[in-house]
Amino acid sequence: MANEREEKSRINDNENNTYKYNETSENKEHTPPEKGDGFSLKDNDKSESKELDMSVKADLPHGATGHGALDMKNLPRSKPGWKIIFEELISDKLALFSLILLIIITSYVFGLTMFLNQAAIVKVDLFSINQPPNDDFRLGTDYGGRDIFGQLIIGTRNSLAIGFLVTAISVGFGVVYGIVSGYFGGHIDNAMMRIVDFFMVLPFLMIVVVFVTIVPSYDIWTFSLIMAAFLWTGTARLIRSVAMQEKELDYINASKTLGSSHIKIIFKQLMPNLVGLIIVNATLSLAANIGIESGLSFIGFGFPESTPSLGTLMAYAIQTQTLQNRWWIWAPAAILILVLMLCVRNIGEAFRRAGDARQRNA
Template identity: 55%
Template sequence: MDKNVESTEIIAEAIPPMGFRMIAREFKKDRLAIFSLIVLVIILLTVFIGAIVVDQDKVMTVSILDKYAEPGGNFILGADEGGRDVLGQLIIGARNSVVIGFAITIITSIIGVSIGIVSGYYGGVFDNVVMRIVDFIMILPILMIIIVFVTVIPHYSVWSFVWIMSAFYWVAKARLFRSKTLSEGRKDYVSASKTLGSSDFKIMFREIMPNLSSLIITNLTINFAANIGIETTLTFLGFGLPTSVPSLGTLIGYASNGDVLANKTWIWVPASLLILVMMLCINYIGQAFKRSADARQRLG
């Protein structure tokens, strides 16, 4: 009986951890990733719960008497040039920036990964046509085109901005995953699946795509952080979200005024620090997910 128990324990230890167990194992090895995950969760919970509680209309109401009110009293983080609460704008703006960054990342990843895998798998004329379209979009001055769309589109909103960004930022993903699929398509497991009569859809999205999971996770992480940065930059330049919608870029945009930059740091520093912390946390968490995906692929 004892031998059976010992053999069972040995077998259990020999079985490689999969799924959440493997992810948890990689996070346990990296204290910085655990700390980053905790910090990011706290930030997101605070931002999203706070955005539900905070009244956006009240926050964005102009109060000339409170212009550039310093932190303390009625305003924990002070007020901007319109007498609007910086803390309220920070909470709502962070929520908007995170939602926009996440939405753009998911939409562009679905489009880019799918088109890249299909194009790389089938190859031939279809691949040539798709890649020429990708090449054409990539040589366009995308930021200038986005600025034009933002300027001319009537009834411009957050989701208008998301769709405009998503329309152009999938092409790099398509090219990347197309090249990886070309190399994966030559491997024995793909040939074996074709011989066994597996459908093309199953081969592409149930066999090839899982083997690209490490690259997908890394790409998602980098692009999530980058998309938040792009939204913030465009808003800072005045071509992002509408002026009535709070954003981290809106708060940082006040720093373009020399007096605010030097003497009224409570307006733009909190947003800058929040962006920096979120970017670092997302990158450290992404590295841990990448290691877990790499380990899973090595173990088959």
């Protein structure tokens, strides 16, 4: 009996000691540490925040600072417009070949005409009438004994010069006119568009015919100006419609809020965003302007025979005998017009794809 009592008292003492130890340990866990312990809750929070900082910074790219910061140096940058056009031309072999061919023809024609005497070429020689190609005349002569090769070189130079001049004047004026009209809108746009409508309803061909009939002598500059006076309206309407959409975007509104002048917004912010469209329109207008000049000269309302052009050479084909039996007079001019039109068309298509990200090859 004594042994049993001793055993029970020993078990009770062990249980009491275990309960006191557990209670003491629990109190220590939940009791905040004192100042002298060298550790505090604030230190714990700081260590946790430092660990979080290190984990966040590890995920950020090199050079970025702060939570969610952007690495401005390593961000991908958009390609400049000239590089996009260059890559598109390189990827499109047909457009690249057309550009090289157009440059070669233009350089050869403008370079060779510096050494040709136009007065001697267009001089009538009755002893060399309608000769086929030979050693003296590479492409034969016409019904006046004039060298077809010399007329072809000078005529190509004149047709290209007119095409470039008319395109530069009409597209340049039309772009400025259309941007101003679309940017300001309201009464200004209404008044400017009525002027465009007035020029569009005028009979262009009839006015050119009257001009050619009244003016006794005219040159490339005057003929280009009379053509450009009526061919800028299409460009103006196109650019105006795009400018009206662009002016509603955030970057234009932000510039207005910052107090930028209208001239600065138009020429430094709005116009650069339309460069792709302007290049495409100018390229296609060049082919159209060359065709218009050739067509007017073909029907007899372009340049006279003393000023050769591709159209005046094509006009020889009106005669049945020349069309059937003297191919060397009109065929080279017809082939050259076709080549120039195809070259400009292929280059224009490449420029159009470069301006549209959905259709780019590169």
